[in-house]
Amino acid sequence: MAVAFASHVPKTASNDGVIDAATAAVGAALIEAIEHVREITLVVHRDSIVEVCRALRDTPGLEYQQLMDIAGVDYPERPERFELNYQLLSLTLNRRIRVRLSTDETSPVPSVTGLWPVAGWLEREVYDMYGVPFSGNDDLRRILTDYGFEGFPFRKDFPLTGHVEMRYSEAEKRVVYEPVSLPQDFRAFDFLMPWEGPEYVLPGDEKAKPEAPGAPSRAPAPSGSTTQNAKTPAEEKKTTDSPADTGAGAPADKEATRQARKPRSKKAEQEVTKASDTPDPKPRGSGRRRPTGSAG
Numbered sequence: 001m002a003v004a005f006a007s008h009v010p011k012t013a014s015n016d017g018v019i020d021a022a023t024a025a026v027g028a029a030l031i032e033a034i035e036h037v038r039e040i041t042l043v044v045h046r047d048s049i050v051e052v053c054r055a056l057r058d059t060p061g062l063e064y065q066q067l068m069d070i071a072g073v074d075y076p077e078r079p080e081r082f083e084l085n086y087q088l089l090s091l092t093l094n095r096r097i098r099v100r101l102s103t104d105e106t107s108p109v110p111s112v113t114g115l116w117p118v119a120g121w122l123e124r125e126v127y128d129m130y131g132v133p134f135s136g137n138d139d140l141r142r143i144l145t146d147y148g149f150e151g152f153p154f155r156k157d158f159p160l161t162g163h164v165e166m167r168y169s170e171a172e173k174r175v176v177y178e179p180v181s182l183p184q185d186f187r188a189f190d191f192l193m194p195w196e197g198p199e200y201v202l203p204g205d206e207k208a209k210p211e212a213p214g215a216p217s218r219a220p221a222p223s224g225s226t227t228q229n230a231k232t233p234a235e236e237k238k239t240t241d242s243p244a245d246t247g248a249g250a251p252a253d254k255e256a257t258r259q260a261r262k263p264r265s266k267k268a269e270q271e272v273t274k275a276s277d278t279p280d281p282k283p284r285g286s287g288r289r290r291p292t293g294s295a296g
Contacts, residue, residue: 013093015040021062022097025055041098049086049101050110056088056097057115064088064097067112070122072130074156080104082132086112103132111136129154148177 018040019033029048034041044052056064068087075081080102088097103109111134112119123134124143131152134140142149150163161180169176 010094013090013095015095018062018095018097021059022056025059025062026052039096039098041100043100046101046103046107046109049099050112050115052099053086053088053112053115056099062090062097063092064090066091067116067119067122068096070119070126072126072132072154074130074154076156078102080107082130084109084126084132105131106133108133108135110134113137128152131155 086099
């Protein structure tokens with residue numbers, strides 16, 4: 001007999017009938033209803049966002065009681081370049097819905113802080129990042145950027161480097177703001193291998209060997225330098241024609257090698273130890289030795 005086990009996954013209500021129920025509850029404020037990958041999005045008019053959210057929260061069968069997030073998107077090519085996405089959650093039915101609207105830089109969006117007080121923080125974040133104004137929010141200030149920040153970082157036309165840079169001034173003992181400076185020193189890469197060392201050009205030899213177009217610039221010679229670190233060209237391959245080139249020399253005597261590796265007896269070990277412990281009979285002086293047969 002098969003036994004059914006209870007799943008630990010919370011039960012989620014189906015989205016069947018949600019679009020019909022939301023269309024009836026929202027009415028003329030609805031522009032379009034979209035369902036994609038089991039997610040429902042309601043596109044509504046900007047000025048009706050408060051009424052739409054109230055209907056989705058209070059209508060039986062919908063019951064989206066909680067506002068989870070307000071996310072912005074920037075489309076600079078559109079007349080109304082900003083899209084706001086309200087993410088709502090139904091705690092009783094464990095399902096979500098998205099409400100979307102469009103706006104521009106000057107048209108304020110009605111605040112939903114009267115429905116969810118948490119919207120005050122979320123609207124401040126959208127205002128700080130995109131510059132979207134909200135009417136009815138009594139505390140619409142920046143929340144993520146610093147005091148006196150210029151511009152809105154999440155807009156597509158905002159430079160990645162920003163307009164000003166912040167640093168601590170040791171001279172003034174405080175944090176200062178300065179216009180962004182972009183030094184191009186990092187473009188002068190040196191592609192030499194680290195274990196080969198840089199090539200220094202001696203003064204007067206700048207035109208001795210013309211560089212190829214596009215070749216990396218060489219580092220200037222350090223002060224007091226008189227020699228040049230030569231580097232083996234990459235195209236020259238090192239070859240060995242004889243054992244002498246590798247420093248190996250003649251092959252070792254196999255018998256001598258075998259005798260050297262042969263383990264010593266206890267008597268031989270004692271003799272080696274005794275010889276090493278015997279002091280040198282001739283003291284080693286620091287003076288020079290006189291050559292044999294020299295006069296005086």
